[in-house]
Amino acid sequence: MRHEFMLPDLGEGLAEAEIRNWLVAIGDTVTEDQALVEVETAKAVVEIPSPVTGTLVEVGGDPGTVLPVGALLAAFEVADRADAGGGAGSPPAATTDAPSAAASASEAKATGDAARASTGRRARRVLASPATRKLAVSLGVDIASIPGTGPGGRVTREDVERAAQRQPSQAVSAPAVAAQPVAEAVRQRPGDEEVPLRGIRRQVARTMTRSWTEIPHITEFREVDATQLIAAREALRRRAGDAGRAMTFLPFFVLACTAALKRHRILNASLDIARETIIYRGAIHIGIATATDDGLIVPVLHDADRLSLREINQRIADLAEAARARRLRPDQLDGATFTISNFGSYGTWLGTPIINPPQAAIAGFGRIEDRVVAVAGQPVVRPTLPIAVSADHRLIDGHVLGAFVNELAALLENPIVLLGEVR
Amino acid sequence: MVVGEVPESVDLLVVGGGPGGYVAAIRAAQLGRSVVLVDRDGEAGLGGVCLNVGCIPSKALIQVADAAHAMSRLAPAGLTAQGSVDLSTWQSWRRTLVHGLNDGIRALLRGVNVTVQAGDLRFTRPNQAVVATPEGTARYFEFTDVVIATGSRPAPLPGLVPDGRQILDSTGLLGLTEIPQRLVVIGGGYIGLELGTAFAKLGTQVTIVEATKHLLPTMDAALVRPVLARLRQLNVTVLTETLAEDFDGTALRVRTRDTVQHITTDVVLVAVGRVPNTDQLGLDKLGVTPDSRGYLAVDADRRITRHVAAIGDVTPGPALAHKASAEALVAVAALSGQRVAFQPQAIPAIVFSDPEIASAGLTEAQARAEGIDPLVATFPLAASGRAATLGEKQGFVQLVADTDTQAVLGVHMVGPHASELIGQGVLAIEMGATLDDVVGIILPHPTLSEQVTEVAHLAQGYPIHVPAPRR
Numbered sequence: 001m002r003h004e005f006m007l008p009d010l011g012e013g014l015a016e017a018e019i020r021n022w023l024v025a026i027g028d029t030v031t032e033d034q035a036l037v038e039v040e041t042a043k044a045v046v047e048i049p050s051p052v053t054g055t056l057v058e059v060g061g062d063p064g065t066v067l068p069v070g071a072l073l074a075a076f077e078v079a080d081r082a083d084a085g086g087g088a089g090s091p092p093a094a095t096t097d098a099p100s101a102a103a104s105a106s107e108a109k110a111t112g113d114a115a116r117a118s119t120g121r122r123a124r125r126v127l128a129s130p131a132t133r134k135l136a137v138s139l140g141v142d143i144a145s146i147p148g149t150g151p152g153g154r155v156t157r158e159d160v161e162r163a164a165q166r167q168p169s170q171a172v173s174a175p176a177v178a179a180q181p182v183a184e185a186v187r188q189r190p191g192d193e194e195v196p197l198r199g200i201r202r203q204v205a206r207t208m209t210r211s212w213t214e215i216p217h218i219t220e221f222r223e224v225d226a227t228q229l230i231a232a233r234e235a236l237r238r239r240a241g242d243a244g245r246a247m248t249f250l251p252f253f254v255l256a257c258t259a260a261l262k263r264h265r266i267l268n269a270s271l272d273i274a275r276e277t278i279i280y281r282g283a284i285h286i287g288i289a290t291a292t293d294d295g296l297i298v299p300v301l302h303d304a305d306r307l308s309l310r311e312i313n314q315r316i317a318d319l320a321e322a323a324r325a326r327r328l329r330p331d332q333l334d335g336a337t338f339t340i341s342n343f344g345s346y347g348t349w350l351g352t353p354i355i356n357p358p359q360a361a362i363a364g365f366g367r368i369e370d371r372v373v374a375v376a377g378q379p380v381v382r383p384t385l386p387i388a389v390s391a392d393h394r395l396i397d398g399h400v401l402g403a404f405v406n407e408l409a410a411l412l413e414n415p416i417v418l419l420g421e422v423r
Numbered sequence: 424m425v426v427g428e429v430p431e432s433v434d435l436l437v438v439g440g441g442p443g444g445y446v447a448a449i450r451a452a453q454l455g456r457s458v459v460l461v462d463r464d465g466e467a468g469l470g471g472v473c474l475n476v477g478c479i480p481s482k483a484l485i486q487v488a489d490a491a492h493a494m495s496r497l498a499p500a501g502l503t504a505q506g507s508v509d510l511s512t513w514q515s516w517r518r519t520l521v522h523g524l525n526d527g528i529r530a531l532l533r534g535v536n537v538t539v540q541a542g543d544l545r546f547t548r549p550n551q552a553v554v555a556t557p558e559g560t561a562r563y564f565e566f567t568d569v570v571i572a573t574g575s576r577p578a579p580l581p582g583l584v585p586d587g588r589q590i591l592d593s594t595g596l597l598g599l600t601e602i603p604q605r606l607v608v609i610g611g612g613y614i615g616l617e618l619g620t621a622f623a624k625l626g627t628q629v630t631i632v633e634a635t636k637h638l639l640p641t642m643d644a645a646l647v648r649p650v651l652a653r654l655r656q657l658n659v660t661v662l663t664e665t666l667a668e669d670f671d672g673t674a675l676r677v678r679t680r681d682t683v684q685h686i687t688t689d690v691v692l693v694a695v696g697r698v699p700n701t702d703q704l705g706l707d708k709l710g711v712t713p714d715s716r717g718y719l720a721v722d723a724d725r726r727i728t729r730h731v732a733a734i735g736d737v738t739p740g741p742a743l744a745h746k747a748s749a750e751a752l753v754a755v756a757a758l759s760g761q762r763v764a765f766q767p768q769a770i771p772a773i774v775f776s777d778p779e780i781a782s783a784g785l786t787e788a789q790a791r792a793e794g795i796d797p798l799v800a801t802f803p804l805a806a807s808g809r810a811a812t813l814g815e816k817q818g819f820v821q822l823v824a825d826t827d828t829q830a831v832l833g834v835h836m837v838g839p840h841a842s843e844l845i846g847q848g849v850l851a852i853e854m855g856a857t858l859d860d861v862v863g864i865i866l867p868h869p870t871l872s873e874q875v876t877e878v879a880h881l882a883q884g885y886p887i888h889v890p891a892p893r894r
Contacts, residue, residue, distance in 0.1 A: 125793060125795070125832075127828060127855035129853065129854045129855060130767075130854075133764075133766050134763065134764075134766075137723075137763055137764040138761065138762045138763065139762075150855075151829075151857050151859070151860075152825070152827075152828030152857045153828055154828075154830070154855045154857075
């Protein structure tokens with residue numbers, strides 16, 4: 001029998017994915033969990049495993065095709081009833097629960113997604129009121145891609161608004177440039193090369209547009225005496241020997257940030273302006289801005305405040321490696337509450353980091369260089385670490401940001417104090 | 424260079440004053456646009472075919488024919504009066520009625536400062552058009568945006584060209600001042616059926632000739648069955664799979680697969696569909712091209728290009744006034760910079776047959792074709808108390824829902840006032856109402872509208888006024 005596999009939800013806010021590379025061909029026999037296809041989402045390149053054992057008979061598109069979540073990704077011919085009870089995949093259930101005609105509305109909702117997935121065409125008929133559908137069009141959201149939370153899977157106004165927030169640049173531009181909905185075309189000249197904006201690059205473009213147009217940034221700069229920081233790192237390096245990965249400065253930055261964020265919770269928060277609500281985050285998940293060949297991605301160090309320096313060091317190394325190998329799981333990209341940009345690692349002295357919405361702040365760390373500074377009225381040479389912290393000025397006043405940066409600087413100038421922060 | 428060729432600047436030009444065009448003009452003016460509306464007949468043409476020679480006059484005729492006929496239907500209830508209609512008196516009533524509505528539209532357009540220009544319009548450039556006015560002058564317009572809403576005209580039938588005396592189109596038939604003794608209607612679509620039924624009730628011997636297998640070929644056969652029964656009572660002859668060929672002044676020659684027949688008649692109505700008015704506009708100068716059948720393909724927001732929109736009968740889809748009006752609102756919003764789309768879940772279709780037929784949303788077969796497992800319930804009119812007091816028994820309301828989501832997908836009905844009742848179905852479908860929603864509302868008793876909640880109860884398996892289906 002035929003088994004249809006719909007593009008699964010790959011993580012919060014991902015409504016679509018682009019097919020990068022088929023790892024199997026039509027006619028191939030695949031086993032359950034065998035890698036099937038590489039897709040690029042707005043956040044990463046992800047490998048999707050086969051949900052069943054069978055023969056691949058249809059694919060949802062060639063490389064380059066952008067599929068919405070819920071669209072047909074692949075179809076298999078599988079042996080009848082081979083895996084009737086054991087398989088965890090939900091689609092087979094859709095064929096067996098059809099006879100329960102008297103299902104209540106709530107049951108219908110529970111099975112709604114599976115039913116939608118079992119018949120790819122269903123996505124076209126959207127349950128939503130005319131006003132909701134109109135709102136979706138005006139916000140540039142494809143309502144067919146939104147999972148409805150209302151009775152029978154009805155898409156509500158709130159569902160559309162939430163989806164629009166995840167699709168930031170379009171949502172923002174809709175009311176602002178209503179009179180000229182299309183951005184002015186860029187004139188091309190002979191010899192120019194045109195490359196479609198896709199995947200990570202497109203998501204970065206949208207996110208940065210949203211951040212820059214929505215969030216009034218305030219940035220504070222500080223120069224930190226890195227003498228003791230360097231000494232501390234050297235000590236840990238020597239001690240680590242060949243057992244672990246060489247200690248870098250980044251774990252110190254992470255630890256200092258988590259400590260400072262605990263004292264200044266407003267920097268570990270989000271502003272939901274639509275609901276006029278401030279959300280203080282219950283955990284500290286630090287996003288680490290990481291350059292890859294595909295573009296900037298931000299893997300997340302979850303519960304960073306519960307890790308030792310050495311654990312932080314190892315996890316960052318693992319995440320960076322997975323990122324460059326395009327093997328990050330969606331959950332490893334999700335949920336950051338604060339971001340660190342270590343631009344010093346590629347030689348930059350100092351920059352102004354841009355906030356990754358819906359976070360409230362971001363810290364940037366520059367390159368440590370010897371500087372002549374005044375100490376007790378005398379010019380002396382000290383290794384100096386420049387830091388810059390940008391914050392959402394709607395939430396965070398200058399003196400609050402100043403206090404945060406003071407804390408950060410104090411912890412980094414005197415890393416022994418960080419010991420008191422380690423759990 | 425002739426002075427007259429200096430074009431006048433127009434912000435938004437609307438071509439056609441029908442239910443698409445005049446609605447577009449009003450909405451555009453409401454959005455702050457400066458609007459010129461060009462209609463072949465000027466202000467007299469406002470309301471288009473629908474108001475002047477279509478839906479409204481035909482309903483005015485059906486109304487009196489029905490009232491006359493209803494007397495005989497209520498004879499068992501003790502009504503002894505006999506109804507007869509004087510068609511020339513009806514004509515002046517109809518004229519007053521149509522003029523009143525036409526005046527209303529004029530006033531609405533004047534109220535929002537829309538300029539109405541009479542004459543035939545041809546595009547001369549991508550942003551220019553010339554109008555040949557009834558005074559014999561030419562008026563040139565240079566426009567920013569344009570809405571094409573020129574509607575449609577009756578499709579011609581070779582060999583049976585309307586002559587205004589015996590071979591008539593619907594306009595001609597509605598212009599009669601005497602009731603003909605015999606009428607042959609060519610075309611069993613809704614126009615032919617509505618007018619044929621009305622004249623049958625006025626006393627005319629009516630024959631309907633339809634080329635396909637069924638009357639109302641676009642409607643579900645079950646919906647048409649009560650109508651066929653009523654046509655038999657009215658002594659209307661229905662010839663299906665029959666082609667009309669020629670009229671010699673006294674008899675119409677028709678051909679079935681293997682017979683030829685001559686039907687003696689006084690008047691022939693040709694009502695075999697409509698064709699879009701896109702061939703005389705100089706659309707090539709505008710830079711748009713109709714498809715092979717003359718329709719203009721449009722985007723979801725009803726635009727063809729950034730500054731050109733088309734609505735109503737010139738676009739694909741059913742040629743219905745309410746579709747044109749709804750599209751007008753979308754098209755004008757799009758031309759005014761809003762992000763919009765024409766995205767109905769249901770465009771209702773109604774037939775003022777006897778009894779009336781109305782349909783909105785998916786039929787059972789369409790639902791299956793979309794991959795939906797349909798839940799279908801049919802509530803008979805005979806179980807309605809109010810219908811009984813109207814002397815009506817033939818008819819039903821059918822509801823099609825999605826078994827999985829319980830959402831109402833389609834409502835189809837045949838029976839008295841179906842054209843009004845379908846509005847409830849449209850509301851349910853468009854709002855994404857589930858069966859629980861429909862049974863959760865209270866409708867007044869005794870009315871025909873109760874059929875809508877009854878059929879939803881039935882769909883859930885717990886009907887009140889009919890036996891529960893076996894499980």
